Amino acid sequence: MCGIIGYVGKNNSVPYIIDGLKKLEYRGYDSAGISILQEGKIVTVRAVGKVAELEKAALQSRPQGNTGLGHTRWATHGKPSEENSHPHRDCSGELVVVHNGIIENYLTLRDKLTQLGHRFRSETDTEVIAHLIEENLKHTRASNDEDKLIKAVQKTNVQIAGAFAIGVMWARTPGMLVGVKTQSPLVVGLGKKENFLASDIPAFLQHTNKALFLDDGEMVILRTDKVTVLDVNGKEKKVKATKISWDQKTAQKGGYAHFMIKEIYDQPQALEDTLRTARTDFAKLLGTDEKTLRKLRNIHIIACGTAYHAGLVGKYYLEQLAGIPTSVDLASEYKYRVIPPFENTLAIAISQSGETADTIGAIKKAQKLGFKTLAICNVLGSTLTRLCNGTFFTHCGPEISVASTKAFTSQITSLFALAVCLGKANGHISDADFNKYTKELTRLPKDMVQTVKMEYDVRHLTRKIYKAERFIFLGRHVNFPIALEGALKLKEVSYRSAEGFAAGEIKHGPISIIAKGTPVFVLMPADSLFEKMLSACQECGARGAYVVAITTREGEKQAKNVAHKVFVVPSTGELLQPVLNVVPLQFLAYWIAKRLGCDIDQPRNLAKSVTVE
Numbered sequence: 001m002c003g004i005i006g007y008v009g010k011n012n013s014v015p016y017i018i019d020g021l022k023k024l025e026y027r028g029y030d031s032a033g034i035s036i037l038q039e040g041k042i043v044t045v046r047a048v049g050k051v052a053e054l055e056k057a058a059l060q061s062r063p064q065g066n067t068g069l070g071h072t073r074w075a076t077h078g079k080p081s082e083e084n085s086h087p088h089r090d091c092s093g094e095l096v097v098v099h100n101g102i103i104e105n106y107l108t109l110r111d112k113l114t115q116l117g118h119r120f121r122s123e124t125d126t127e128v129i130a131h132l133i134e135e136n137l138k139h140t141r142a143s144n145d146e147d148k149l150i151k152a153v154q155k156t157n158v159q160i161a162g163a164f165a166i167g168v169m170w171a172r173t174p175g176m177l178v179g180v181k182t183q184s185p186l187v188v189g190l191g192k193k194e195n196f197l198a199s200d201i202p203a204f205l206q207h208t209n210k211a212l213f214l215d216d217g218e219m220v221i222l223r224t225d226k227v228t229v230l231d232v233n234g235k236e237k238k239v240k241a242t243k244i245s246w247d248q249k250t251a252q253k254g255g256y257a258h259f260m261i262k263e264i265y266d267q268p269q270a271l272e273d274t275l276r277t278a279r280t281d282f283a284k285l286l287g288t289d290e291k292t293l294r295k296l297r298n299i300h301i302i303a304c305g306t307a308y309h310a311g312l313v314g315k316y317y318l319e320q321l322a323g324i325p326t327s328v329d330l331a332s333e334y335k336y337r338v339i340p341p342f343e344n345t346l347a348i349a350i351s352q353s354g355e356t357a358d359t360i361g362a363i364k365k366a367q368k369l370g371f372k373t374l375a376i377c378n379v380l381g382s383t384l385t386r387l388c389n390g391t392f393f394t395h396c397g398p399e400i401s402v403a404s405t406k407a408f409t410s411q412i413t414s415l416f417a418l419a420v421c422l423g424k425a426n427g428h429i430s431d432a433d434f435n436k437y438t439k440e441l442t443r444l445p446k447d448m449v450q451t452v453k454m455e456y457d458v459r460h461l462t463r464k465i466y467k468a469e470r471f472i473f474l475g476r477h478v479n480f481p482i483a484l485e486g487a488l489k490l491k492e493v494s495y496r497s498a499e500g501f502a503a504g505e506i507k508h509g510p511i512s513i514i515a516k517g518t519p520v521f522v523l524m525p526a527d528s529l530f531e532k533m534l535s536a537c538q539e540c541g542a543r544g545a546y547v548v549a550i551t552t553r554e555g556e557k558q559a560k561n562v563a564h565k566v567f568v569v570p571s572t573g574e575l576l577q578p579v580l581n582v583v584p585l586q587f588l589a590y591w592i593a594k595r596l597g598c599d600i601d602q603p604r605n606l607a608k609s610v611t612v613e
């Protein structure tokens with residue numbers, strides 16, 4: 001939630017910051033602002049709405065300077081308004097702060113600072129940081145202004161509690177920015193005679209692919225040609241730069257109208273890239289050995305939203321292919337349930353961003369319980385990957401659209417690869433089965449190339465149904481989570497009411513909401529459960545539903561007898577089929593939202609990375 005960016009270098013910082021904010025807009029888009037250090041004075045421009053509004057405002061006032069900060073906001077404390085937009089300033093107007101996260105003790109700090117005479121202008125928790133640094137500066141002795149600012153920020157860093165990534169700029173220290181990080185993402189981009197501070201890599205990827213990742217409690221000082229990291233004790237720390245392999249084309253729309261549709265089409269490549277590393281040594285990845293892997297008795301999957309749906313599919317894989325009892329929890333629930341102590345348990349956190357606060361909280365709990373931890377994650381250097389014993393990276397490239405698509409199919413694929421490896425290690429699957437599953441995996445990107453060709457047909461259908469008020473999705477077994485995902489995708493981007501059910505459950509209640517013309521999407525590949533799904537179609541059709549069957553070639557003929565419309569998805573193995581089945585539902589959500597004129601990449605009220613609990 002919220003994106004921050006800082007630039008210090010030889011050029012005018014404004015275009016770098018505005019461009020970086022556009023790349024970070026997926027993190028929040030209800031207001032935005034920049035502060036530039038111009039001839040010894042801080043000039044701030046802020047605007048309600050998207051970065052485009054800020055850009056218009058900045059074009060009018062034309063600030064210029066080599067040092068600057070920017071912010072795009074997803075409101076937590078205080079409504080979206082200009083006063084509540086970042087950067088926030090101290091009383092003197094000489095110091096500004098941008099912040100991503102939540103300051104939990106801000107009310108206490110605000111009271112104290114108000115008593116000391118500080119005047120607050122906004123309703124945000126962030127503003128206390130600016131005033132607190134100002135107060136600390138008054139009581140800090142140092143030989144020069146740069147050291148003084150560093151010491152004052154260090155002091156502030158221990159006084160504030162919560163989750164925060166902060167950027168600080170002071171008019172008296174031109175050519176310098178200070179950043180601190182605790183439980184919210186903050187990455188440094190290392191350029192040539194210019195350096196960046198940002199919530200995420202795409203913000204600076206166009207200018208450099210060299211990044212430094214910070215640990216919680218650390219501080220970074222950026223100058224034009226030097227970056228210094230201080231550890232929690234304030235000691236200088238050597239941090240190795242990481243080369244980012246994402247190419248910047250994947251971080252751009254590449255001719256598509258929206259990131260969502262581009263990312264749906266990215267899926268063959270995303271699967272190919274993810275699978276390139278899927279034949280990994282999972283034992284090594286977890287810092288353990290094959291023997292310990294064989295002893296695994298329990299798996300806890302933890303995730304939120306779409307990643308949770310991937311986890312639900314993963315449960316079937318891990319139980320069927322590796323024979324290991326697996327539970328799947330919403331991260332926000334896992335944190336609060338009593339978990340009996342189990343030996344030989346592995347907790348797997350699934351997260352595209354690696355910064356989801358609930359998932360991070362849940363994995364910390366798993367660690368306290370003594371479980372080994374594995375992240376399935378898309379972002380190198382993210383908090384989750386740094387916390388877990390090992391990480392299996394999905395190599396999707398940056399996923400910018402708020403609605404997750406390519407990360408989801410890559411997560412399921414990774415879980416399948418993991419289950420196959422575990423099953424081989426513990427002897428649950430035979431060598432012949434191992435080879436069969438490996439072949440299916442290898443063929444999957446090609447199957448995906450065929451699957452994305454369905455866009456035209458799905459688009460055509462949406463013309464007929466896009467005005468419906470309610471949509472239903474049905475699936476069984478591995479396709480049940482796909483029904484949930486289809487419904488989530490649709491509500492997220494089109495704001496329509498949509499629900500996913502296990503097909504066997506509808507007669508226990510949900511069938512009552514089916515009325516004449518209600519579109520019902522039935523996931524029914526021609527597999528061992530096909531007959532049951534034919535009955536589900538009939539049950540819904542008999543109540544007046546407009547039934548759309550999603551099946552494979554072998555099921556087409558029979559599906560036509562019970563559905564008004566049939567989509568044929570290429571077939572793969574029964575277990576991997578959900579990876580392909582979700583694609584028409586992704587197109588469906590996209591096209592319904594498009595026809596309804598919704599803001600597809602940035603749906604109302606949402607943010608890509610939910611870094612608050």
Ligand code: F6R
Binds near residue numbers: 305352353402489
């Ligand atoms: C839905 C969506 C969200 C995320 C969820 C977890 O399209 O994107 O439901 O899946 O917020 O985010 P990550 O995977 O970053 O932990």
